[in-house]
Amino acid sequence: MFKIFLVEDDDTMRDIIFDNIKKWGFEGYLPHSFHDVFKSFIDCQPHLVLMDINLPEFDGFYLCQKIREVSKVPIIFLSSRDTPMDMIMAMNMGGDDFIQKPIDTDVLMAKINAMLRRTYSYTDTVASVIEWGGAILNLKDSTLLYNNGHIELTKNEFKIMYLLMKNAGKVVTRDNIMRSLWEDESFVDENTLTVNVVRIRKKLTEAGLKDFIQTKKGQGYIIL
Structure with a gap:
């Protein structure tokens, strides 16, 4: 409860x-x-x-x-x-x-x-981490580990990474991500999602995970 x-x-x-x-x-x-x-x-x-x-x-x-x-x-x-x-x-x-x-x-x-x-x-899951391509997403402290490096994520960055890594190999639409993050906050526009993805990509690239998140034009994002 x-x-x-x-x-x-x-x-x-x-x-x-x-x-x-x-x-x-x-x-x-x-x-x-x-x-x-x-x-x-x-x-x-x-x-x-x-x-x-x-x-x-x-x-x-x-x-x-x-x-x-x-x-x-x-x-x-x-x-x-x-x-x-x-x-x-x-x-x-x-x-x-x-x-x-x-x-x-x-x-x-x-x-x-x-x-x-x-x-x-x-976090309603038995697993405490998600792993894909050598990257490990820790569900308990909202961080991403790669090659012994520690990548700090904001709350929204973590939720985006969770959705993408949970559905690795599948396209996750921008609409689905928006609904998951801000379903009751109509003041947020699509540019906010774009900014968050840009920030995540910058952090991933600095850690050695270049092109980890790919854009499918007109569809959404995917991790392969």
């Missing part, structure tokens, strides 16, 4: 969200106090964090940074702040999404389900 860690200062909003978490069959957890949110997070080891920005002791930005020092767990910010800078700060601090208050609980739960699906579905 997925564990959701909720850090919310507004009592009414906290109760509403917590009830919805339980109705959807998730385990809900709250910090012991606002003074020891980080310790509560460590004790809980949740699958996803819902974090208000305005908190009594330490703000959500600070706590997000602390969590990012030890975990890649998805973090969704909840806030009444509505300026572009607040949203940019939330992403720069390591957040994965930003939901502005007042919150529609149906939208919130849809985002939670989508985030959990994207984050954990590709």
Whole structure:
């Protein structure tokens, strides 16, 4: 069962969200106090964090940074702040999404389900690595190994490599990759996928894996 860690200062909003978490069959957890949110997070080891920005002791930005020092767990910010800078700060601090208050609980739960699906579905497998052509993709730490070299991948780069290596020898269409990465984020355009693939190819080439990912014009990408 997925564990959701909720850090919310507004009592009414906290109760509403917590009830919805339980109705959807998730385990809900709250910090012991606002003074020891980080310790509560460590004790809980949740699958996803819902974090208000305005908190009594330490703000959500600070706590997000602390969590990012030890975990890649998805973090969704909840806030009444509505300026572009607040949203940019939330992403720069390591957040994965930003939901502005007042919150529609149906939208919130849809985002939670989508985030959990994207984050954990590709690790639902017995194997912890995928190997192809001497390249080894580690599903546990999102890295690629080749000739004793260690290639660090971003979250999206890792998901792209996972799809391509899982389907090695088959063409994976751009549409399929887009749906897997950003199925509920309509603001992302196709150029974003192109940029990610270019970055992956650069990293692979520097590691000695030139032309590892090939383009099939009008179709998509393939690893042979």
